[in-house]
Amino acid sequence: MEILKVDQVKKIYTTRFGGNNVQALRDITFTVESGEYVAIMGESGSGKTTLLNILATLDQPTKGKIVLEGKDLGRISEKKAAKFRREQLGFVFQEFNLLDTLSVKDNILLPLVLSGYPQNEMMARLKPIAGRLHISELLEKYPYEISGGQKQRTAVARALIMNPKLILADEPTGALDSHAAMQLLDVFSEINRGGQTILMVTHSTEAASHAKRVLFIKDGIVYHQLYRGERSREEMYQMITNVLTAIATGGER
Numbered sequence: 001m002e003i004l005k006v007d008q009v010k011k012i013y014t015t016r017f018g019g020n021n022v023q024a025l026r027d028i029t030f031t032v033e034s035g036e037y038v039a040i041m042g043e044s045g046s047g048k049t050t051l052l053n054i055l056a057t058l059d060q061p062t063k064g065k066i067v068l069e070g071k072d073l074g075r076i077s078e079k080k081a082a083k084f085r086r087e088q089l090g091f092v093f094q095e096f097n098l099l100d101t102l103s104v105k106d107n108i109l110l111p112l113v114l115s116g117y118p119q120n121e122m123m124a125r126l127k128p129i130a131g132r133l134h135i136s137e138l139l140e141k142y143p144y145e146i147s148g149g150q151k152q153r154t155a156v157a158r159a160l161i162m163n164p165k166l167i168l169a170d171e172p173t174g175a176l177d178s179h180a181a182m183q184l185l186d187v188f189s190e191i192n193r194g195g196q197t198i199l200m201v202t203h204s205t206e207a208a209s210h211a212k213r214v215l216f217i218k219d220g221i222v223y224h225q226l227y228r229g230e231r232s233r234e235e236m237y238q239m240i241t242n243v244l245t246a247i248a249t250g251g252e253r
């Protein structure tokens with residue numbers, strides 16, 4: 001079942017006085033099936049963050065359409081967008097974006113609190129998610145008392161707590177050391193096996209090789225895509241490296 005459709009999306013940033021316009025996305029079209037794990041790669045400035053912001057309803061495309069679970073995101077009002085984001089999307093950022101004044105537990109529960117969930121429902125959701133992410137022992141601690149890897153797993157728990165249709169991750173391993181990055185990628189693979197759809201922007205070939213499909217953005221379009229299929233991670237890693245080299249050297253796809 002198709003969960004996300006990105007249809008001929010174009011984004012032009014206009015400066016206030018109509019001066020230098022920047023075309024960040026020219027014509028992006030792709031779909032994501034429910035349960036997929038998709039990585040998006042592209043050189044710096046290729047428009048990955050722009051695309052993620054549009055998917056997150058934080059920005060509007062200049063042209064084109066985004067449909068999530070049959071809902072045209074261009075047609076939701078500003079007012080409904082925040083609720084929609086909270087209920088349908090889970091976010092994981094490079095810099096964790098946890099609130100230092102809240103405990104790990106309260107950080108994770110925040111989306112439920114904002115949506116007015118009763119206490120017993122909140123606790124019922126918290127327990128299994130904290131267990132899956134191996135942070136049950138950390139719930140009373142504060143973000144400044146835990147490691148980067150633990151912070152990121154807390155952020156993933158917060159992203160999962162609303163049971164979102166789609167997890168959007170922006171460079172989730174970017175601020176982690178290699179051990180913590182591997183742990184996080186294992187967690188992503190595990191939650192994906194559990195049926196969670198994930199869309200992850202990354203510069204890391206290692207991270208992208210965990211995904212089931214990799215989209216490469218170049219010159220404002222989806223330039224190429226790779227399906228992992230039955231390939232091993234090592235084979236996928238090599239294939240991604242080959243495409244990145246072709247992109248960097250302007251070679252054939």
Ligand SMILES: Nc1ncnc2c1ncn2[C@@H]1O[C@H](COP(=O)(O)OP(=O)(O)OP(=O)(O)O)[C@@H](O)[C@H]1O
Pocket residue numbers: 013014022023024042043044045046047048049050051
């Ligand atoms: N608010 C903005 N106003 C004007 N131009 C912008 C704005 N945001 C991004 N751009 C431009 O749009 C293009 C795409 O930027 P974007 O941040 O989406 O790229 P990216 O692929 O995420 O890069 P990186 O990997 O370095 O984060 C770049 O040329 C950038 O300079």
